[in-house]
Amino acid sequence: GDSGSTAISFYSGSTTRHIKVINNDISTLRPAISLNADDILIKGNVIDRWTSDGITGMSGDDIIIENNVIMNVIDNPGAHHDLIQDSTATLNRLVLRNNKGYQRTSTHPGFATVTQGYSGFDGVCNDCLIENNLAIVDHNWGLTWNSMHNSIVRNNVVYGCLSNVPTPISISGTNNIIKNNIAGNSVGADNIRINACNNEGNAYFVDPQN
Numbered sequence: 001g002d003s004g005s006t007a008i009s010f011y012s013g014s015t016t017r018h019i020k021v022i023n024n025d026i027s028t029l030r031p032a033i034s035l036n037a038d039d040i041l042i043k044g045n046v047i048d049r050w051t052s053d054g055i056t057g058m059s060g061d062d063i064i065i066e067n068n069v070i071m072n073v074i075d076n077p078g079a080h081h082d083l084i085q086d087s088t089a090t091l092n093r094l095v096l097r098n099n100k101g102y103q104r105t106s107t108h109p110g111f112a113t114v115t116q117g118y119s120g121f122d123g124v125c126n127d128c129l130i131e132n133n134l135a136i137v138d139h140n141w142g143l144t145w146n147s148m149h150n151s152i153v154r155n156n157v158v159y160g161c162l163s164n165v166p167t168p169i170s171i172s173g174t175n176n177i178i179k180n181n182i183a184g185n186s187v188g189a190d191n192i193r194i195n196a197c198n199n200e201g202n203a204y205f206v207d208p209q210n
Contacts, residue, residue: 006030006031006032006033006034007024007026007032007033008021008024008026008032008033008034009033009034009036010034010035010036010037010040017037017038017039018039019037019039019040019041020040020041020043021033021040021041021042021043021045022041022043022044022045023043023044023045024045024046025045025046025048026045026046026047026048026050027047027048027049027050030050030051030052030076030079031050031051031052031053031054031055031056032045032047032050032053032054032055032070033045033047033054033055033056034055034056034057035055035056035057035058035059035060035063036057036058036059036060036087036089037060038060038061038062038063039060039061039062039063040060040062040063040064041064041066042055042063042064042065042066042068043064043065043066043067043068044067044068045068045069046068046069046071047068047069047070047071048069048071048072049072049074050070050072050073050074051073051074051075051076051079051081052076052079052080052081052082053080053081053082053083053084053085054068054070054073054082054083054084054101055068055070055083055084055085056082056084056085056087057085057086057087058084058085058086058087058091058094058123059086059087059088059089059090059091059123060089060091060092061091061092061093062092062093063091063093063094063095064094064095064097065084065094065095065096065097065099066095066096066097066098066099067097067098067099068099068100069099069100069101069102070083070084070099070100070101070102071100071101071102071103071104071105072102072103072104072105072112073103073104073112073113073114073115074111074112074113075111075112075113076113080116081113081114081115081116082115082116082117082118082119083099083101083115083116083117083118083119083135083137084096084099084101084117084118084119085116085118085119085120085121086119086120086121086122086123086125086145087122087123088122088123089123089124090123090124090125090126091120091123091124091125091126091128092126092127092128093126093127093128094125094128094129094130095128095129096118096128096129096130096131096133097129097130097131097132097133098131098132098133099118099133099134100133100134101115101117101118101133101134101135101136101137102136103115103136103137103138103139103160114137114138114139114162115137115139116137116139116140116141116142116144117135117137117139117141117142117143117144117158117167118130118133118135118142118143118144119141119143119144119145120144120145120146120147120148121144121146122146123147124147124148124149125145125147125148125149125151125173126148126149126150126151127149127150127151128148128151128152129151129152130143130145130151130152130153130154130156131152131153131154131155131156132154132155132156133156133157134156134157134158135156135157135158135159135160135167136159136160137158137160137167138160138161138162138167139160139162139167140162140165140167140168141167141168141170142158142159142160142167142168142169142183142184143156143158143169143170143171143181143183144169144170144171145170145171145172145173146172146173147172147173148171148172148173148176149173149174149175149176150174150175150176151173151176151177152176152177153169153171153176153177153178153179153181154177154178154179154180154181155180155181156169156181156182156183157181157182157183158181158182158183158184159182159184159194159196159201159205160184160196161184161195161196161197164197165184165197166183166184166185166194166195166196166197167183167184167196168183168184168185168187169181169183169185169187169191170185171187178190178191179191180192182194182204184196184197
C-alpha cells in the first residue's frame with residue numbers, strides 16, 4: 001500500500017509470537033516493517049520506495065530476515081535512512097540472510113537520496129548470523145554492528161562510494177567470525193577489498209551499480 005506510516009509493526013510486551021511476513025509488496029512507507037518481538041520470519045518481501053528505514057526497530061530473539069529486496073529510498077529531510085536497522089535493545093540469534101538492498105535503481109530515480117546499509121549502532125547482537133547479503137549503497141556505513149558477540153558475518157557484499165570514500169563493513173565486539181566478505185575497506189585477511197570509488201567493481205561484477 002501507499003501511506004505515510006509504518007506498514008507492518010510488532011511491539012514488545014505483546015503475546016504475539018511465531019509470526020510470518022512473506023511475499024508482500026510494500027511502497028512509500030516510513031518505515032516499511034518494524035520489529036520488536038520474538039520468533040518472527042520476514043521473507044520474500046519487496047520494499048520499493050520508502051523513507052527512514054526499510055526494516056527497523058529490531059529487538060528480540062530468533063528473528064529471521066531473509067530473501068527480501070529493499071530498494072529506492074526516497075528523500076525525506078531529517079530522516080535517517082537505513083536498509084535494515086536494529087534498535088537500542090538486544091538481539092539474540094538474529095539471522096540476516098540473502099537480502100538485497102539497492103539505494104536506487106533505474107526504475108524509480110526521482111527523489112533519490114543516499115541510505116546506510118545493514119546497521120546495528122545502538123543495540124547488542126548475540127549469536128547472530130549475517131550472511132549472503134548485498135548492499136549497493138553510497139554511504140559510510142554499509143554493514144555495521146557496534147556491539148556483536150559470538151556471531152558470524154560471511155559472504156556479504158557492500159559496494160558504493162560517498163565523497164571518495166568506499167562503502168565499508170565495520171564489526172565491533174568479541175568472538176566473531178568475519179570472512180569471505182567483499183567491502184570497500186580492509187576487514188581482514190579472509191575478506192576482499194574492492195574500491196567502488198575507483199570503479200574496481202567493473203573487474204569483478206556485471207553492472208556493479210545495480
